[in-house]
Amino acid sequence: MSDVSAHPSLSGYEVPIDSWTQPFWDATATRKLVLPRCADCDRFRWPPGPFCPGCHSQRVEWVPAGDGQIYSFTIITKGDGDQHQVFVPALIEFPEAGGLRLVAAIVETPLAAVRIGARVELSWSHAANATVPVFKIVTL
Amino acid sequence: MKHESAIAGVGATPYYFRGQSAPQTLYEMICKAILAAVEDAGLTIRDVDGLAFYSMGFDSGLIAESLGIPELTFASTVSGTGGGSAGVLDLAAMAVETGRAKTVICVGACQQLQIRYGTAFSHMPVTPEKAWERAAGLTGPGQVFALIARRHMHTYGTRREAFAEVVISSRLYAATRESAIRRRPLSIDEYMAAPMLADPLCRLDFTLETDGAVAFVVTSGERARDLKRRPVYIAASAHGGTCEWGRAFHWLNMPDPIFTTAGSEPIAARLYAAAGIGPKEIDVALIYDHFSPLVIMQLEDYGFCHRGEGGAFVESGAIRINGSIPVNPHGGHLSEAYIIGMTHIREAVEQLRGEAVNQIEGAQFALVTGGPAPIPMSGAILRN
Numbered sequence: 105m106s107d108v109s110a111h112p113s114l115s116g117y118e119v120p121i122d123s124w125t126q127p128f129w130d131a132t133a134t135r136k137l138v139l140p141r142c143a144d145c146d147r148f149r150w151p152p153g154p155f156c157p158g159c160h161s162q163r164v165e166w167v168p169a170g171d172g173q174i175y176s177f178t179i180i181t182k183g184d185g186d187q188h189q190v191f192v193p194a195l196i197e198f199p200e201a202g203g204l205r206l207v208a209a210i211v212e213t214p215l216a217a218v219r220i221g222a223r224v225e226l227s228w229s230h231a232a233n234a235t236v237p238v239f240k241i242v243t244l
Numbered sequence: 245m246k247h248e249s250a251i252a253g254v255g256a257t258p259y260y261f262r263g264q265s266a267p268q269t270l271y272e273m274i275c276k277a278i279l280a281a282v283e284d285a286g287l288t289i290r291d292v293d294g295l296a297f298y299s300m301g302f303d304s305g306l307i308a309e310s311l312g313i314p315e316l317t318f319a320s321t322v323s324g325t326g327g328g329s330a331g332v333l334d335l336a337a338m339a340v341e342t343g344r345a346k347t348v349i350c351v352g353a354c355q356q357l358q359i360r361y362g363t364a365f366s367h368m369p370v371t372p373e374k375a376w377e378r379a380a381g382l383t384g385p386g387q388v389f390a391l392i393a394r395r396h397m398h399t400y401g402t403r404r405e406a407f408a409e410v411v412i413s414s415r416l417y418a419a420t421r422e423s424a425i426r427r428r429p430l431s432i433d434e435y436m437a438a439p440m441l442a443d444p445l446c447r448l449d450f451t452l453e454t455d456g457a458v459a460f461v462v463t464s465g466e467r468a469r470d471l472k473r474r475p476v477y478i479a480a481s482a483h484g485g486t487c488e489w490g491r492a493f494h495w496l497n498m499p500d501p502i503f504t505t506a507g508s509e510p511i512a513a514r515l516y517a518a519a520g521i522g523p524k525e526i527d528v529a530l531i532y533d534h535f536s537p538l539v540i541m542q543l544e545d546y547g548f549c550h551r552g553e554g555g556a557f558v559e560s561g562a563i564r565i566n567g568s569i570p571v572n573p574h575g576g577h578l579s580e581a582y583i584i585g586m587t588h589i590r591e592a593v594e595q596l597r598g599e600a601v602n603q604i605e606g607a608q609f610a611l612v613t614g615g616p617a618p619i620p621m622s623g624a625i626l627r628n
């Protein structure tokens with residue numbers, strides 16, 4: 105099996121955005137991955153929302169996510185025979201962001217390389233109205 | 245136990261493979277189940293004064309109009325989705341114990357004519373806080389539970405053989421149950437050969453998708469003793485959950501080690517405290533089995549084995565009829581039918597009346613769990 109994971113089909117996907125998630129998508133439009141940290145107590149929160157669950161501050165700093173690694177993943181096969189494609193939705197953990205986890209696709213990666221703990225690097229895919237972060241496995 | 249309420253009647257439609265309940269309508273099936281439950285209790289529809297729902301609920305007015313229920317003094321829904329399936333008993337018990345209503349109908353029903361629940365996410369409008377799961381290519385809860393299952397395997401060494409045992413044992417039970425959809429015995433080789441839907445979950449790890457309706461009559465224990473059937477008492481019921489579980493598969497930021505649980509530990513603790521018993525006293529467990537790995541995690545949450553040991557526990561044969569805790573002797577969602585947890589309550593009642601198809605000898609206490617899902621989660625301990 106030399107299957108390589110595909111990009112999810114997102115061209116028809118209109119990403120819903122509100123005032124609290126807008127900065128995330130503004131950053132991805134410039135190819136940056138940022139995560140929300142409370143400007144008062146430094147706690148990361150997910151999803152981006154109106155309050156810090158720790159101190160109830162509404163002030164947010166958007167900071168670079170840092171290096172990510174695979175926390176868990178699944179493999180979804182669609183279609184049969186020569187037409188089949190494999191998709192790898194994964195949970196990416198960011199140790200420098202308080203261990204926050206982002207759910208995102210692993211793309212353009214041989215299935216044999218996908219494992220829990222693997223370091224990932226950022227790449228991009230495109231929805232109808234937004235640039236979507238996806239990840240590849242870092243290979244030496 | 246003076247104020248303990250009881251299940252006095254059960255009614256159900258047949259169970260149908262997804263879409264095959266047509267041309268009956270959803271409300272037709274709901275009303276059939278209610279009429280059957282009221283009849284089973286030896287009551288009439290004029291006695292009904294309460295409705296309790298979960299998983300978005302139904303139209304109380306339409307049910308009252310359709311059946312001629314004279315007056316409702318209670319009509320409420322547990323928030324959330326399948327997590328509240330056992331919580332509907334909590335709601336009904338509260339209504340009865342506070343005097344809000346005397347005869348409360350709990351009802352659950354499914355009809356999948358257009359929308360398959362397995363692809364539920366793709367039919368729900370995506371909201372901003374759920375934008376990422378769709379972007380990751382996730383279209384249904386089974387795929388997201390696959391992330392949790394794989395992490396459980398990674399952390400504790402849980403094997404696919406354990407998931408297989410959950411499915412195989414459900415099929416063994418279903419073999420003798422007329423109402424079950426999947427009754428043919430399943431071998432481990434067949435299991436391993438089944439196509440992967442969301443690795444590590446294969447097709448057989450997913451619940452059936454079926455149509456049907458199931459209803460219960462809840463009233464006071466005192467009144468139930470004067471009715472037609474042997475009362476099944478609600479010894480404890482609970483719904484709720486912690487922020488550490490939160491939206492569960494829509495959040496995926498549950499801290500370790502909560503991530504690799506079913507989120508039901510807090511419910512378990514409250515149920516056991518309220519009932520004054522522990523897992524050793526439970527004779528039969530009706531565990532919400534939308535996805536087989538979650539049965540294993542709930543067995544851990546409910547203390548039938550230690551955290552992380554659920555895989556080896558089920559592989560030892562513990563959940564079979566002569567095991568330490570028989571699980572889902574009706575075949576569960578995996579092999580009998582999926583009516584969002586209601587079939588599990590029905591089986592608990594049949595076990596405690598002593599009339600189950602796969603009867604656990606002398607069963608006194610039955611555990612029923614609501615689905616691992618965004619909170620509220622729920623559970624109940626029933627006794628005879």
Ligand SMILES: [Zn+2]
Nearest residue numbers: 142145156159
């Ligand atoms: Zn804060």
